[in-house]
Every structure is written in structure tokens, then in C-alpha cells.
Amino acid sequence: SYYNCEKYQETDFIKIVVKDHPLREQERQEEEKNLLEELKNILTPQDSIKAFFESKMAKNWHKFFYVIDTRQLIKQFPVFDKAYQNTADEEKNLAVEDFKKFLQELNTDEQIIGFDILETTIRKTQAIAKVVVSSKFRDMIIKREYRFGLTLKDHWYIYGYSVIQK
Numbered sequence: 830s831y832y833n834c835e836k837y838q839e840t841d842f843i844k845i846v847v848k849d850h851p852l853r854e855q856e857r858q859e860e861e862k863n864l865l866e867e868l869k870n871i872l873t874p875q876d877s878i879k880a881f882f883e884s885k886m887a888k889n890w891h892k893f894f895y896v897i898d899t900r901q902l903i904k905q906f907p908v909f910d911k912a913y914q915n916t917a918d919e920e921k922n923l924a925v926e927d928f929k930k931f932l933q934e935l936n937t938d939e940q941i942i943g944f945d946i947l948e949t950t951i952r953k954t955q956a957i958a959k960v961v962v963s964s965k966f967r968d969m970i971i972k973r974e975y976r977f978g979l980t981l982k983d984h985w986y987i988y989g990y991s992v993i994q995k
Contacts, residue, residue: 868895874949874956877985878977882944901988903928940965954981
């Protein structure tokens, strides 16, 4: 009782861990394992672009951000780049997380129907790809041409892109 000071004794907090159903946990682990296998198979610039669009359509954000060099891509968006440059080193991750949320919400009312990789030029550790994307926006079919810049590190990362309405 809080009112009886003689008997009131503060104790440590108790942490209760609630586990999911074992079958759901097993399914989640299986999905993670399949995703890791899928990510290991991203070997070419075309694979990265394919992963970019497919994961955006499926809202698989782990795979989406796996193929993006966010710290380079953020430079194309002046508001986010300024926020990133003006923060202390220990807070830069927060600026990147804000940028990732922006990318997730970008064009959410647009439904990608399909994409065709028209051309890919690879020079050692750099690549440029031209992709035509068909999407549906408010019952209208829109075609856009994307030009991606990719760089090779441990796999091909998208570091920049531009979009032209067709």
C-alpha cells in the first residue's frame, strides 16, 4: 500500500517478454532466411534496379533500402541534405531515417504497373541505367523514364536518379 509508509518497499522492474506463436516465429525466420538468400543474389545493376521497383511495389522496405546508398542519394534532395549536413555526427542517423520515411511515402498514390530496363552501361565500378516505368495514377497510365546512377561496393547501389515524364 502506498499509504502505509512502513510497508511500502520499492522493487526492481519486472520485464515480461511476450513471444509470438511458435509457428509464426518459425514463418518469420523462414521469411528472413529467404530474404537474405534473395539479397545475396543481387549481383548486377539490373538486379539492383529490379529489386528497387519490385520491393517498392511490395512495400518490402528492407530490400528497397538494401539497394540504395541513402547517404549519397540524400544529396539530390536539398532539404534533407541540408538537414543532414547541419546535424552533429551522432544525429546524422536520425536525418537519414527521416529521409527513408520520405522515400517510403514518395508517390504512394501511384501504382507501378511494370518497368523495362532499356539500357545499362557499366564502367568498372560505375553504371548508368535507363528504365521506362509504367504506372497508374488516378485511373491514368503514366510513363516515366528513369536514369539511375549505380556504384559497385559489396553489391550495386543506387546513388542517384532522375525522372523524365514521357
